[in-house]
Structures are given as structure tokens and as C-alpha cells.
Amino acid sequence: MSVFRTLSTKPWVADRGYISDSHGFSSPTAKVFLSIFLGVITAVFALLTAAYFIRMAYADWQSIPVPALLWLNTAILILSSVALQWARTSARREQAVGVRRGLLVGGAFAFAFLVGQFLVWRQLGSLGYFVDTNPSNSFFYLITGLHGLHLLGGLVAWFRASLRLWRGADVAKIRMSVDLCAVYWHFLLLVWLVMFGLLLVT
Amino acid sequence: MALTDVTHDAQDFVPPAEVAEEELYHPKTWLGKYVFSQDAKIIALQYSITAMGVGLLALVLSVLMRVQLAWPGAVSFITPDAYIQFVTMHGMIMVIYLLTALFLGGFGNYLIPLMVGARDMVFPYVNMISYWIYLLAVLVLLASFFTPGGPTGSGWTLYPPQAILPGTPGSGWGITLMCISLGIFVVGFTMGGLNYVVTVLQARARGMTLMRMPLTVWAIFTATILALLAFPALLVSAIMMSLDNLLGTSYFMPAIISLGQQLDHSGGSPVLFQHLFWFFGHPEVYIVALPAFGIVSELLSVHARKNIFGYRLMVWAIVVIGGLSFVVWAHHMYVSGMNPYFGFFFATTTLIIAVPTAIKVYNWVLTLWRGNIRLTVPMLFAIGFVFTFINGGLTGIFLGNVIVDVPLSDTYFVVAHFHMVMAVSPILAVFGAVYHWYPKITGRMLNDGMGKFHFWVTFVGLYCIYYPMHYLGIMGVPRRYFANEGSNGLPDWIPESAQMVNVGITIAAICVASTQLVFLYNLYHSATRGKPSGGNPWGATTLEWQTSDTPPTHGNFGKELPSVYRWAYDYSVPGAEEDFIPQNVPASKKTGQAT
Numbered sequence: 029m030s031v032f033r034t035l036s037t038k039p040w041v042a043d044r045g046y047i048s049d050s051h052g053f054s055s056p057t058a059k060v061f062l063s064i065f066l067g068v069i070t071a072v073f074a075l076l077t078a079a080y081f082i083r084m085a086y087a088d089w090q091s092i093p094v095p096a097l098l099w100l101n102t103a104i105l106i107l108s109s110v111a112l113q114w115a116r117t118s119a120r121r122e123q124a125v126g127v128r129r130g131l132l133v134g135g136a137f138a139f140a141f142l143v144g145q146f147l148v149w150r151q152l153g154s155l156g157y158f159v160d161t162n163p164s165n166s167f168f169y170l171i172t173g174l175h176g177l178h179l180l181g182g183l184v185a186w187f188r189a190s191l192r193l194w195r196g197a198d199v200a201k202i203r204m205s206v207d208l209c210a211v212y213w214h215f216l217l218l219v220w221l222v223m224f225g226l227l228l229v230t
Numbered sequence: 231m232a233l234t235d236v237t238h239d240a241q242d243f244v245p246p247a248e249v250a251e252e253e254l255y256h257p258k259t260w261l262g263k264y265v266f267s268q269d270a271k272i273i274a275l276q277y278s279i280t281a282m283g284v285g286l287l288a289l290v291l292s293v294l295m296r297v298q299l300a301w302p303g304a305v306s307f308i309t310p311d312a313y314i315q316f317v318t319m320h321g322m323i324m325v326i327y328l329l330t331a332l333f334l335g336g337f338g339n340y341l342i343p344l345m346v347g348a349r350d351m352v353f354p355y356v357n358m359i360s361y362w363i364y365l366l367a368v369l370v371l372l373a374s375f376f377t378p379g380g381p382t383g384s385g386w387t388l389y390p391p392q393a394i395l396p397g398t399p400g401s402g403w404g405i406t407l408m409c410i411s412l413g414i415f416v417v418g419f420t421m422g423g424l425n426y427v428v429t430v431l432q433a434r435a436r437g438m439t440l441m442r443m444p445l446t447v448w449a450i451f452t453a454t455i456l457a458l459l460a461f462p463a464l465l466v467s468a469i470m471m472s473l474d475n476l477l478g479t480s481y482f483m484p485a486i487i488s489l490g491q492q493l494d495h496s497g498g499s500p501v502l503f504q505h506l507f508w509f510f511g512h513p514e515v516y517i518v519a520l521p522a523f524g525i526v527s528e529l530l531s532v533h534a535r536k537n538i539f540g541y542r543l544m545v546w547a548i549v550v551i552g553g554l555s556f557v558v559w560a561h562h563m564y565v566s567g568m569n570p571y572f573g574f575f576f577a578t579t580t581l582i583i584a585v586p587t588a589i590k591v592y593n594w595v596l597t598l599w600r601g602n603i604r605l606t607v608p609m610l611f612a613i614g615f616v617f618t619f620i621n622g623g624l625t626g627i628f629l630g631n632v633i634v635d636v637p638l639s640d641t642y643f644v645v646a647h648f649h650m651v652m653a654v655s656p657i658l659a660v661f662g663a664v665y666h667w668y669p670k671i672t673g674r675m676l677n678d679g680m681g682k683f684h685f686w687v688t689f690v691g692l693y694c695i696y697y698p699m700h701y702l703g704i705m706g707v708p709r710r711y712f713a714n715e716g717s718n719g720l721p722d723w724i725p726e727s728a729q730m731v732n733v734g735i736t737i738a739a740i741c742v743a744s745t746q747l748v749f750l751y752n753l754y755h756s757a758t759r760g761k762p763s764g765g766n767p768w769g770a771t772t773l774e775w776q777t778s779d780t781p782p783t784h785g786n787f788g789k790e791l792p793s794v795y796r797w798a799y800d801y802s803v804p805g806a807e808e809d810f811i812p813q814n815v816p817a818s819k820k821t822g823q824a825t
Contacts (some may be wrong), residue, residue: 034439035441035545037439038542039439039541039796039797040541040797057352057428057432059427061426064428065424066459070589071458071459071462072465072466075462075463075466076466081497082502082505083481083502088497089497134245159477159479160478163479163480170470205760224555
């Protein structure tokens with residue numbers, strides 16, 4: 029593997045005086061930046077999951093009912109991701125209309141998802157499942173809250189990209205932003221599916 | 231180094247790469263240039279000054295603690311509550327807001343772009359925001375001193391349930407602000423940390439392969455990755471504890487009766503907090519130790535005029551230590567109770583970590599072996615680091631074993647151990663680094679006499695402080711105690727003479743602490759009146775010493791980025807004209823290469 033080959037070079041002997049142009053990843057810097065950031069977010073949710081399982085083993089744990097609305101929200105988030113993928117593909121083909129529509133629909137669905145999640149909170153609250161009622165509730169609110177916050181952060185990036193597009197920026201110029209948004213959306217969808225699965229099976 | 235083995239397949243001269251004009255943001259106002267600057271070097275100074283300022287406060291707190299221990303009750307405002315608040319804030323500030331911020335935010339920002347040959351960090355704007363968020367975290371932390379009840383007094387480990395119960399000072403505002411401040415810190419750090427990692431991965435100069443990078447960069451790079459993966463654990467536990475505290479959840483809080491009242495919490499697991507906290511806390515040790523390792527490797531090589539011994543092993547050891555640091559955390563929790571097999575597992579991994587660490591120590595010593603050692607101030611601090619790190623590391627082997635740890639837990643032995651290994655050692659590396667790179671930052675040398683005085687008092691003084699603490703610990707003197715029932719403020723079973731040791735430690739501590747004023751004065755004095763240093767006063771090979779201007783201007787390298795033809799440690803190469811060959815010198819010049 030190239031990592032091992034890299035790490036086993038002898039810089040003091042083999043290649044003194046030699047220069048090679050190949051270094052760094054071939055993907056753009058912003059993308060590398062985002063990938064590592066996704067790694068950090070993965071660490072956050074992985075730790076939450078670990079804590080979830082540890083806390084679940086205690087006697088007072090009572091599973092929280094899963095409101096039907098969560099299924100709808102999940103579908104909305106999937107649609108949001110699909111729409112952004114549409115924008116991404118259109119951006120690659122330099123089709124401004126597709127990018128606009130994709131961004132708009134994707135963003136709208138993301139907002140709808142957040143509103144939906146908030147409604148789920150309200151629903152659970154009205155049924156008496158508050159954040160401090162049971163540890164499973166606490167984890168539910170914490171996980172959905174953190175996930176929502178991450179999506180909200182994504183919407184800031186989405187807003188900036190959209191604003192530039194509407195102010196007449198070239199599609200080629202915002203292609204990277206659209207690309208990054210789409211990747212981030214897919215990642216948050218994946219996180220949500222895993223977290224939702226966790227809620228369903230426990 | 232068997233130079234005759236070198237095959238001469240190198241190109242003699244490689245034309246400089248076509249470097250596109252980088253889109254650097256050039257500020258026009260004074261405010262944009264020096265305050266809201268996007269230049270990594272200015273951000274580095276902002277980080278460093280803030281960290282050192284808050285670190286100075288933590289130093290004063292430690293002196294106050296020592297005064298109470300030596301002369302119980304002598305200072306009226308050091309009440310039991312205040313004492314434990316000082317303990318807590320001293321620990322938290324030193325570990326997170328000083329060392330982490332200084333090594334990664336300070337040295338990382340200054341050295342990474344310069345050493346890898348980049349114009350700046352890859353995302354300067356995000357980098358700038360990172361500092362301001364860090365400053366906000368510091369201000370929130372300091373604000374807790376002025377709230378009702380004062381800062382939290384739960385110990386820097388913030389263990390629940392006591393951290394949020396009324397018996398602990400600062401259980402209201404104090405712990406809340408602490409958790410908020412930590413959360414803010416993690417957010418700010420993540421912005422900076424992503425920058426450091428991506429800059430190393432993506433923005434290296436032409437020819438700067440990973441294995442040509444100076445060890446300082448390798449170390450800061452690895453430490454940043456550790457921090458990016460470990461800080462989420464701190465963030466998660468801070469959020470969960472705040473929810474327990476403010477919203478009455480029971481993540482960590484068991485059913486508990488506090489001050490005669492049954493609280494609403496039930497069933498939570500304090501040990502869960504400990505796992506999360508130490509999953510962050512142990513890598514944190516290496517987040518501050520690895521940059522020190524890297525810096526010391528650099529200093530030893532430069533000032534001994536000799537290539538670093540075993541460069542590849544040094545890199546591998548950094549990476550292996552980084553990996554292992556994630557599987558040893560529960561050795562902080564032996565007395566919390568755990569499955570004996572877990573104890574066995576964590577003791578084993580802990581002892582294994584001694585292997586790569588020992589490799590590093592041997593390599594440092596072998597770097598010095600038959601080197602042309604120049605006892606400059608940075609070199610003194612680097613050698614001081616090696617001594618101190620060995621001492622602290624050896625007691626770590628004691629404490630890593632469950633059966634030795636249990637009786638020594640929560641005694642001054644532990645205090646002595648972790649101060650030697652992760653407080654004093656990294657600080658010695660920080661001092662060495664400041665004396666080493668100050669000429670690059672200001673263009674002037676620090677005063678040598680003051681520097682030597684600073685070194686010797688600090689080095690000898692800290693041994694006067696921490697060696698006797700091992701002895702107190704073995705006698706059983708517990709840590710974090712304000713005073714005990716005995717006549718001298720020590721537990722009854724401790725002999726009276728131990729109090730003499732306490733007094734001695736405090737006197738040494740006051741000496742060491744006040745000597746830091748000499749260091750600060752030196753920093754201030756030499757900035758304008760120091761001897762002009764020139765661009766490369768130490769004769770070092772790495773790129774930061776090859777800049778066209780000293781101090782380097784915005785953009786670091788003038789018109790053309792350097793090309794890198796060799797590793798960072800070509801010192802005393804046989805046959806070469808000088809005893810060092812900078813990394814950007816092509817092979818055609820007389821380099822001592824066998825032909």
C-alpha cells in the first residue's frame with residue numbers, strides 16, 4: 029500500500045536531490061477539509077451511540093415510542109438529499125436551471141425535515157415524554173437535537189451558495205459549493221438513518 | 231550514516247514549480263492587519279499571547295495552593311472552597327487553555343505553513359474565526375470567577391455527581407460556564423485543527439514529501455488528528471452533564487440524596503462520564519506531549535549539528551503513540567472499579583505505550599551522541615525535557631500497573647507523576663521552542679544571560695518541587711486536600727517532618743514562578759533591544775529559516791515558493807561546505823553526496 033511505501037522511504041538516502049510533483053490528495057482541498065470534518069462528526073455520533081448502549085443496560089431504561097411522523101421526516105430527508113444530488117449532477121453538466129431547482133427543492137425539504145423534527149418533539153412532549161422523563165427520552169432529544177444542529181449548519185452553507193447563484197454567479201463558480209453541500213447532506217442522511225435505526229431496534 | 235551507499239540518480243537542478251499567484255487576502259486597515267488578521271503568523275501570536283496570559287493566572291493559582299499547603303490558614307481568602315476552585319481552574323486552564331492552545335493554535339499556526347513551505351493555512355478565514363472562538367471560550371471561563379458561587383471546584387476531571395451537587399463550590403454557575411466554555415473551545419479548536427491537518431496534507435511545497443517533513447510538523451499533525459477525534463468525547467460529556475445539571479436528565483446522575491433531599495435524578499451512571507471524559511483525557515496527554523516530542527527532536531538535531539537519529543522510527547513512534555493513546559484511557563479509572571480483565575487489558579496497553587516512547591528517548595540520546603553539542607538556551611531546555619520526561623515516564627510505569635496504582639491513587643505520587651510527564655516536560659519544550667524561534671518571529675535574539683538564568687532556576691527548581699512529592703505520595707499524603715485534622719494540616723498518620731517537605735516545595739515553587747517574570751521581561755525587552763539575529767541564526771535546514779524576510783511577511787516566502795530537495799536533517803554532511811544544507815538547496819551544489 030502506498031501509505032506503507034511512503035512511510036518506509038529513507039529520506040536521508042534514497043531520494044536526496046530528487047523532486048516529485050505528486051503530493052497531497054488529488055481531490056480539491058475543500059473536499060479533503062470536508063471529509064476530515066465528517067470524520068469528526070462521525071466521532072461525535074459514534075460516542076453518543078456508545079454512551080446510548082452503555083446507559084441502556086441500566087434497569088431504568090424504558091424505550092421511547094417512535095412517532096409515525098419520524099418515518100415521514102426520514103422520507104423528507106431522503107428527498108432533500110436526492111434533490112441536492114440533482115443539483116450536483118446539473119452543476120457538473122453546467123445546467124443552471126437544474127442547479128437552481130435542485131438547490132431550492134433540497135433546501136425546502138431540509139427545512140421541512142427540521143420543522144418535522146420539531147413537531148415530533150412537540151408530539152412527544154404532549155404525550156408526557158419530556159427530556160428528563162427517562163434516559164431513552166434524553167438520548168432521543170439529544171441525538172435529534174445535535175443532528176438538527178448539524179443540518180442547520182449545512183443550511184448556512186446552502187444559503188450562501190444559493191445566494192451567490194441567485195445574484196448571478198456562474199454555475200461553474202459555485203459547483204464546488206454545491207458539491208460539498210450534497211456530500212454533507214448525504215452524510216447527514218446516513219447519520220440519521222443509523223440513528224433512526226438505533227431508535228427502532230432498541 | 232553510510233553516505234557512500236547513495237546512488238546518484240538525482241536530477242541536478244529542478245526548475246522551480248510554476249506557482250500560481252495565491253489568492254491571499256490583503257487587508258488594508260490596521261485592524262484587519264493586526265487584529266482580525268487572516269495571516270496564520272498573527273493568529274499564532276494571538277493564540278500564544280492569550281494562552282500565556284491565562285496560563286499566568288493558572289500559575290498564580292498554583293502558588294496560592296502551595297502557600298496554603300505550606301502554611302495552612304496563613305492567607306485568609308484561601309478558604310477550603312477557594313482552594314479546591316484553584317485546584318480545578320489551575321488544572322483545566324493549564325491542560326486545555328494553555329498547553330493545547332499554545333502547541334496547536336500557537337506553534338501549529340506559526341510553524342506548519344512555514345515549515346511545509348505554504349503561503350498560509352488553506353482556509354485563513356476559518357483559521358481566524360478559530361482564534362476568536364477560542365478567545366470567547368477563555369472569556370466565558372474567566373467569567374465564572376465573577377459569578378455567584380465562583381468557578382467550579384469539582385476538580386479538572388469534573389466528575390459527576392459531585393460536580394453539580396450543592397456541596398461542591400460553583401455547582402450552579404461555575405460548572406455551567408465551564409461546560410459552555412469547553413463546548414466553545416471544542417468548536418473553535420475543530421475549525422483550527424481541520425486547517426492544520428489539511429494544510430499538511432494539501433499545501434506542502436513542491437518536493438516536500440511526507441517523509442521529508444520536519445518532526446515538529448509530523449508531531450503537531452498527529453496531535454491535531456488526536457485532538458479532532460478526542461475532543462468530541464469532551465463535547466458530548468459536557469453537553470450531557472449540562473443537561474443533567476440544567477434540565478434534570480439522568481445520563482450520569484444516579485438516585486441520590488443531597489443535603490437531606492431526594493433529588494429527581496435516578497439510575498444514571500457516573501462511570502459512564504468517566505469513560506467519556508478519559509476517552510478524551512488520555513489522548514489529551516499526547517495532544518500536549520507529541521508536539522513537545524517533535525519540537526525537542528528539532529532542537530536537539532539543530533543544536534547538536536547532527537541529523538536526528540532514526541528519523542523513520544521517530545515518525546512511526548509518533549503515529550503508534552497516537553494510535554495507542556486511544557486504547558489506554560481506563561487506566562485513569564482503576565479505583566472506580568472495573569472487570570479485572572479490563573484492568574488487565576488497560577494495564578497491558580499502557581505498558582506497551584512505553585515501547586514507542588522509549589524508542590524516542592533512545593533516539594534523542596543517540597542524536598546527542600558524538601554530536602557537536604552547543605549548549606544554547608534552546609538546547610538546555612531540550613535536554614532538560616529529555617531528563618524530565620524520562621523521570622515522569624518511569625513513574626508512569628508504576629502507575630500503569632493496577633496493583634501499584636490502587637494504593638498510590640489520589641496521592642501526591644500521582645500529582646508528581648503527571649506534572650513531570652505532561653506539565654513540566656511540555657512546558658520545557660515550549661520554553662525551548664520560544665528561545666529557538668523567537669529570532670524568526672521578531673528578528674532579534676533573546677538575551678542569553680537571562681535565558682540561562684531562566685533555564686537553571688526553572689530546571690533545578692522544578693526538581694525541588696516534584697521529586698519530594700513522590701516521597702509525600704508514597705507516605706500517603708492525599709491530593710486535593712485543603713487541610714486535615716492533624717496539627718500541621720496533614721493527616722494524623724503522616725509524620726510531622728513531612729510538613730517540612732511541604733514548606734520546601736512551596737519555597738521552590740515561589741522561586742520558579744517568580745523566575746518566569748524574568749522570561750516575560752526577556753520577551754518584552756528583546757523584542758526591541760535584542761541582538762539582531764539575521765535570517766538563520768542557528769544554521770538550521772528547515773524552510774522557515776530560509777524565508778526572504780525575517781520576520782516573514784504575509785505570504786511567507788516572497789515571490790516564489792521554495793522547492794524541497796532533501797529531508798530536514800542534513801547537518802554535518804561529510805564533504806559539504808557548511809555544517810548544514812537547507813532543504814531547498816538542490817543537489818548540484820556541493821552537498822557531500824557521493825558520486
